[in-house]
Structure formats: C-alpha cells, structure tokens
Amino acid sequence: MAYVISSECISCGACESTCPVEAISQGDDQFVIDANTCTDCGACSDSCPVDAISAG
Template identity: 95%
Template sequence: MAYVISSECISCGACESTCPVEAIKQGDDQFVIDANTCTDCGACADSCPVDAIAAG
C-alpha cells in the first residue's frame, strides 16, 4: 500500500527530493504522493522532519 502524507505536512519538500520514482509532487495545500507510482520504499517517511508520512 502506498505511503500517504497527512495534514501535518509543512510543505518543506524534503520528501520530494528523496523519492526514487518521483511519486511526490506539490499539491494545492501540501505535498501529495501518487499511489499508482509509489513503490513503498519508505525513503520519504525517513526524510520527513515532522513525521507527516506513513504507510497508507
């Protein structure tokens, strides 16, 4: 199951640069993960400074 970004996201962009498959993009209010592209590697969750990313 793909990772998801919660409303705790502060839009710092740390996760976007760590995603090896470019599944993370800036959304309207925060960053979002494309569930169809996400490979569940967890790199984004490890890079998030506010722990806003978790397995969905």
C-alpha cells in the same frame, strides 16, 4: 499499499527530493504521493522532519 502524507505536512519539500520514483509532487495545500507510482520504499517517511508520512 502506498505511503500517504497527512495534514501535518509543512510543505518543506524534503520528501520530494528523496523519492526515487518521483511519486511526490506539490499539491494545492501540501505535498501529495501518487499511489500508482509509489513503490513503498519508505525513503520519504525517513526524510520527513515532522513525521507526516506513513504507510497507507
């Protein structure tokens, strides 16, 4: 199951640059993860300074 970004996201972009498959992009209000591209590696979760990313 793909990782998801909660409303706690502060749009810092740390997760986007750490995603090895480029599944993360800037959405309207916060960053979002494309569930079809996400490989569940957890790199984004480890890089998030506010713990806004978790396994879906």
